[in-house]
Every structure is written in C-alpha cells, then in structure tokens.
Amino acid sequence: MRIAVLFLLACGSAAAADYRISTVATGLDHPWSLASLPDGRLLVTERSGRLRVIENGQLRPQAIAGVPAVLADGQGGLFEVLPDAHFADNQLLYLSFAAGSRQANSTNVVRARLAGEKLVEVKTIFVAKPLKKGTAHYGARMLQLDDGSLLVGLGDGFAFREEAQNLRSHLGKIVRIDGDGSVPRDNPFVGRADVLPEIYSYGHRNVQGLAFDAQNHIVYAHEHGPRGGDEINRIEAGRNYGWPLITYGLDYTGAVISPFTQKPGLEQPLLQWTPSIAPAGMVLYRGDAFPQWRGSLVVSALAAQQARRVPITDGKAGTQEILFAELKKRLRDVRVAADGGLYLLTDYSAGEVLKVDPPR
Structure with a gap:
C-alpha cells in the first residue's frame, strides 16, 4: 500500500484544456505501431498482420501487399513498422x-522496399533464438541509431524468464544489428564464443518502448513488469538490467519472484511503476507544439488507460504528469507528428489513430 500511495503522490494530471484530441482513422484491428513517411503518409500496423496507409487524412481500404505471414495469436502478430533514416x-x-x-515461434525482423502498394525485396535480417512455445512476451519494439544500426527489444517468452540471464539466448535481451542483419563490430560481446554476438543488453522482461536522445546519445527503454515493477531504463552496452534476479514486482499468482530489488552489478531503473501501468510505446519529445513537454519521455499505457510524461533532467526522472486519462482507452503507441503534435494508437479490435494538438 505504501508504494501505491507514493506512486500516486508523485504524479500530476494535465487538464484536457491543455490540448485537443481529434480522430484521424478508425476501424483498425489492434493497431500496434505508427510511422510517418517524408511525403506525409502514415503507416500503421495491425496486429492481425496488415500494414495500412493513411493518406490525406483517409485510411486506405487496401492493405500493403507483400507483408510476411505472421503468427497472429495471443500477443503475437505484426508489430513495429520502422522507416529507414534514408527512406526518402x-x-x-x-x-x-x-x-x-x-x-515453436520467435520474434522476426525483415527489411523490405516499399514500391507503390506492395513490399518487394523482402529479406529476413533477424530471427530470435531459440524458438519458444507459447504466444506471449515478444517485445519487438525497434529503434534506428544515428549510425544506421537497429536496436530490437525482445521479450522473455513469459514462461522462460530465466533465459533473460542466458547469454546464449536472445530472449529477454535488447539486440543490435546492422540494417542488413549483420553484427556491428563494436557490439559489447563480439568475439566471445559463449555469447550471441547480437546481444546489446540483457536481463529484460518484455521491452516494448525504445527512444533515442540523439543530442546526448542516450538510449531509453521501458519494459513490462509482472504485478508491478514496470521500468524505464537508460540502456548501456553490455549491462545487465536484472530480470528476474531483481524486480519490484510480484508474480501474477502473488508469489515472490525474487526477494531482491537490488544486487551488485545489476542496473537500477530510472523509475519503476508499482502498481503496473503496462507501458507500451514511448517517445522523447523535442517538438515545438508543446514547449512545456520538451525533454520529456512520453509513455503510452495499456492497463492504466493513459499516457505518462516523464521529464528527464541531468539523467534523472522528474515528477510525472498523467495525460489523456479522460479518453479511458488503452493506448498502445505514441509518436511525434511532423508538426510537433502527437499521434496515439488505441488498442482495440476497432482501434483508432488519434491526433493531439495544442488548444486553439
């Protein structure tokens, strides 16, 4: 109870009058990820396996052809769409x-070229190892760094949480690969025969938020905890983020996963949420539409049905602000629009793309 009270006192709520929310598109099947293209089009993934296009404010009825077959079962499906930095x-x-x-399934990543209404030259560049049983905890959020390499956040497979500490497994890791799937030479474990060379950091539970602060060259990630213990972490190459050796959460049965919240050699989160908010997407806001939000992480949340604005100052998390709670909707993703507004995705079988702009 004490943790929950402290958690609530550490948050303020923004008034709906501080912004306005409009609907861009409706009728999407559990939209998971959104990306803006240089020509103004929006790409949206549906977990069922379709890649959709929004153009001039209209959702095209026809999905993009050529998307690989996906396992759309449980938490599985089509996840992130990420345009290359040189997409234009x-x-x-x-x-x-x-x-x-x-x-027997895994988190996969492909690279493809968008040619009109279809994907061509589709190439698999990453397959998480080993294959796992069950359809939970895929992670699958991606981020492109300024050197062109990709970070991919992965889950622990839910029933295989000990694998997060196994450096011969991709489960429960953040991996780093080049755009063609090769391994960057400066990855932290390159040259070690007992470690998969793609591994960038480990000890994660289910990474579904990644953000890059290009000004300060800092990577932030968030991950789902079990009953409590959702985390935001500052990610550094080769570091161990502790799951399941340390955690602020309990098992869903109420059982203790670990009696420890800290241990030597294991990283502490910038912040943790207990009770859980079920964080989904995340952006670092640098836009002009909401100057008061600059330098903050904005995290969309499923269970809490809101977003959290987390100011970051000198590497520390400040007082959080609750955003968009009046919607009372599960928020799967959040993205910064070209004009500095925000896009939100709602996680339903008839999901929406919403736009957040300053008040008139």
Missing part, C-alpha cells in the same frame, strides 16, 4: 513480427 532515397522499411507456430 531508398524506400526501405523494417518490420518486426511473431512467426512460426504456437509450439
């Missing part, structure tokens, strides 16, 4: 998704 020149996209069967 090369038309390249990266997609993450669940692939395989209920008995």
Whole structure:
C-alpha cells in the first residue's frame, strides 16, 4: 500500500484544456505501431498482420501487399513498422513480427522496399533464438541509431524468464544489428564464443518502448513488469538490467519472484511503476507544439488507460504528469507528428489513430 500511495503522490494530471484530441482513422484491428513517411503518409500496423496507409487524412481500404505471414495469436502478430533514416532515397522499411507456430515461434525482423502498394525485396535480417512455445512476451519494439544500426527489444517468452540471464539466448535481451542483419563490430560481446554476438543488453522482461536522445546519445527503454515493477531504463552496452534476479514486482499468482530489488552489478531503473501501468510505446519529445513537454519521455499505457510524461533532467526522472486519462482507452503507441503534435494508437479490435494538438 505504501508504494501505491507514493506512486500516486508523485504524479500530476494535465487538464484536457491543455490540448485537443481529434480522430484521424478508425476501424483498425489492434493497431500496434505508427510511422510517418517524408511525403506525409502514415503507416500503421495491425496486429492481425496488415500494414495500412493513411493518406490525406483517409485510411486506405487496401492493405500493403507483400507483408510476411505472421503468427497472429495471443500477443503475437505484426508489430513495429520502422522507416529507414534514408527512406526518402531508398524506400526501405523494417518490420518486426511473431512467426512460426504456437509450439515453436520467435520474434522476426525483415527489411523490405516499399514500391507503390506492395513490399518487394523482402529479406529476413533477424530471427530470435531459440524458438519458444507459447504466444506471449515478444517485445519487438525497434529503434534506428544515428549510425544506421537497429536496436530490437525482445521479450522473455513469459514462461522462460530465466533465459533473460542466458547469454546464449536472445530472449529477454535488447539486440543490435546492422540494417542488413549483420553484427556491428563494436557490439559489447563480439568475439566471445559463449555469447550471441547480437546481444546489446540483457536481463529484460518484455521491452516494448525504445527512444533515442540523439543530442546526448542516450538510449531509453521501458519494459513490462509482472504485478508491478514496470521500468524505464537508460540502456548501456553490455549491462545487465536484472530480470528476474531483481524486480519490484510480484508474480501474477502473488508469489515472490525474487526477494531482491537490488544486487551488485545489476542496473537500477530510472523509475519503476508499482502498481503496473503496462507501458507500451514511448517517445522523447523535442517538438515545438508543446514547449512545456520538451525533454520529456512520453509513455503510452495499456492497463492504466493513459499516457505518462516523464521529464528527464541531468539523467534523472522528474515528477510525472498523467495525460489523456479522460479518453479511458488503452493506448498502445505514441509518436511525434511532423508538426510537433502527437499521434496515439488505441488498442482495440476497432482501434483508432488519434491526433493531439495544442488548444486553439
């Protein structure tokens, strides 16, 4: 109870009058990720396996062809769409998704070129190892760094949480690969025969938020805890973030996962949420539409049905602000629009793309 009270006192709420929310598109099947293209089009993934286009404020009825087959079961499906930093020149996209069967599946990443209404030159560039049973905890959020390499946040497979500490497994890791799937030479474990070379950091539970502060060259990630213990972490190469050796959460049964919240050599989160808010997407806001939000992480949340604005000052998390709670909707993703507003995705079978702008 004490943790919950402290948690509530550490948050303020923004008034709905501080912004206005409009609907961009409706009727999307559990939209998971949104990306803006240089020409103003929006790409939206549906977890069922479709890649959709919003153009001139209208959702096109026809999905993009050529998307690989996905395992749309449980938490599985089509996840992130990420345009390459040089998309205007090369038309390249990266997609993450669940692939395989209920008995043997993994998080996969492909690179493809968008040619009109279809994907061509589709190439698998990453398959998480080993294959796992069950359809939970895929992670699958992606981020492109300024050197062109990709970070992919992965889940622990839910029933395989000990794998987060196993450096011969991709489960419960953040991996780093180049755009063609090769391993960057400066990855932290390159050259060690006992470690998968793609591993960038480990000891994660289910990473579904990644943000890059290009000004300060800092990577932030958030991950789902069990009953409590959702985290935001500052990610550094080669570091161990502790799951399941340390945690602020309990098992869903109420059982203790670990009696420890700290141990030597294991990283502490910038902040943790207990009770859980179920964080989904995350952006670092640098826009002009809401100057008071600059330098803050904005985290969309499923269970809490809101977003959290987390100011970051000198590497520390400040007092949080609750945003968009009046919607009373599960928020799967949050993105910064070209004009500095925000896009939100709602996580329903008839999901929406919403736009947040300053008040008139």
